[in-house]
Amino acid sequence: MELRHIRYFLAVAEELNFTRAAARMGIGQPPLSQQIKDLENEVGVKLFHRIPQGAELTEAGQAFLEKVKGVPDLVQDAVQSAQRAGRGETGTLNLGMTGTAALQPYFTDAIRRFRRSFPDVELTLEEANSVGLINGLMDGRLDVAILRPNATDPEELQKYQLLEEPLVIALPEAWASSDSSMALVTLRDAPLVLTPRKVGITLHDEALRACRDAGFEPVIGQSAPQIASIMSMVAAELGFSLVPASMQQLQVQGVVFRAISGEAPLIGLTLAHRRIGASRITLNFVQLLRQLAPTYASQVEPLEK
Amino acid sequence: MELRHIRYFLAVAEELNFTRAAARMGIGQPPLSQQIKDLENEVGVKLFHRIPQGAELTEAGQAFLEKVKGVPDLVQDAVQSAQRAGRGETGTLNLGMTGTAALQPYFTDAIRRFRRSFPDVELTLEEANSVGLINGLMDGRLDVAILRPNATDPEELQKYQLLEEPLVIALPEAWASSDSSMALVTLRDAPLVLTPRKVGITLHDEALRACRDAGFEPVIGQSAPQIASIMSMVAAELGFSLVPASMQQLQVQGVVFRAISGEAPLIGLTLAHRRIGASRITLNFVQLLRQLAPTYASQVEPLEK
DNA sequence: TTCACTCCATCTCCAAAACATATCGAATTC
DNA sequence: GAATTCGATATGTTTTGGAGATGGAGTGAA
Incomplete structure (x- = not known):
């Protein structure tokens, strides 16, 4: 059985008329009859009574309808879920940060904006020291980290200076x-x-x-x-x-x-993630933080009042 | 998209290997690759990362998997429901009876046996007089009725003498x-x-x-x-x-x-149903009652002790 | 009763597509 | 560095979904 059979079945069940159902599906009546017949053969039961005025559901047809009527929507929902995940709008983002980043207004603002833009992304926040952050990134426990840059950071990590x-x-x-x-x-x-x-x-x-x-x-x-x-x-x-x-x-x-x-x-504040294997969510997060950084550049001027 | 795409996707998602998944599906590896590719094109996102050891799910693939993994079972369930309904094991049976039938041990025993044999059939019981029963049968409100036979009953009804x-x-x-x-x-x-x-x-x-x-x-x-x-x-x-x-x-x-x-x-007790349009459930019920009737024939002997 | 109409089933033909076979290229392993 | 693994690509074959024409059953109106 294929989804085509289910779609055709649902069309006939709704129209109760093969000719109209075929027109709605954009095919001719003969192929529709054929497909319904194939479906009935596969299920092993007649799903429609053919009557002079068209068709009506058998009891088996009603039972079948009850079960399959949600299938096309379910599949459509699956497609949308995949697309949303593909755009980085759903999923999880494991974010690590150095202890001195949490107090940055820039940082808290960035997190807030990200949550608003991607409300369905599950965000986990973890505070760790530089070594822990780097290790977390390298072994995949973290997707992205905000840390103080160091020359000895691995080459496999992509780093962006957010602000100084x-x-x-x-x-x-x-x-x-x-x-x-x-x-x-x-x-x-x-x-x-x-x-x-x-x-x-x-x-x-x-x-x-x-x-x-x-x-x-x-x-x-x-x-x-x-x-x-x-x-x-x-x-x-x-x-x-x-x-x-x-x-x-x-x-x-x-x-x-x-x-x-x-x-x-x-002293800089940088963002780091793996060069390879970065998820779309990660890239969305990086993009948002980089866009936001210039806004806060003026606030990090030396203290001279 | 067709169910085939979903089945193939699930096979690859489970095996994480195109070649093995193809073998399990009983097709060659090239057509499987092709179908997955078609699916990815239709959804608009890559569902698998192709890696040297085989394949792994992308985030989109995981989201898609989460949604479609139940689909084949759902369809199978729908088929079984239809088959069961086709065999008259599910659905409803609207039974009408004359007031003097309810006290028949035969009748109560028959109802009990039917409920045991077809536990998923929803049975509705209605007591009415002869005219009400005949009308109920003719207009479809009742599927079957147990009544006292009369020569004026419509020809469209099939009647069986159960006992005298x-x-x-x-x-x-x-x-x-x-x-x-x-x-x-x-x-x-x-x-x-x-x-x-x-x-x-x-x-x-x-x-x-x-x-x-x-x-x-x-x-x-x-x-x-x-x-x-x-x-x-x-x-x-x-x-x-x-x-x-x-x-x-x-x-x-x-x-x-x-x-x-x-x-x-x-005085006879008979069972009646429409000659045309009788559901499989009705026929199952009739068959059970007719089989059971001889067992009780001896109990309806004249009262001579 | 007859004629027109509706509606689904059947038959034949064609084109699209699913699949098989052979081969290639990339990455890994011994 | 040769052998192995694994997916992608190219090409040919078979299957099948669909179109078009036709048939047959049932219905309603003249």
């Missing part, structure tokens, strides 16, 4: 002057609190480089894996830290932020 | 002797309580004829449309009645039954 933001100084309120910016070198004797290098290579290295560029080797203080813990340590006057400007969103009691005077070191 | 039972005398307990049978003529001066003629022609006429055969013209007493009401009247000593032997099932206080001595008049 300056590092700013986070220091205990008690240490700060009223100036909105300060020279890094004034903190040369204070401990520098950072995330461990293996958790966030880029941020760690950039912070150190900034100090060296300012002409001193920093005193490494305590470390903590979470950016929030870093802030707590600064609030406890265990030292100062260098963090992406967007971290100013974190309003931690006892911590103030100051721009680095002079040329502030910039 | 003698008429017995129902009389007030106070009037009865201890004999198990009595001559009808001894009641020549008592009123005869009957259903109105238009409600039950056959029973009415047979009762009158029995009296005339016994040599007297009965005194017609009150009438009531329901057999139960007749019994109440007899219990109230308003007269006697002549009823089918199976009515003895009705244990009415104050009413006793006596066989008619000599040759008792017989």
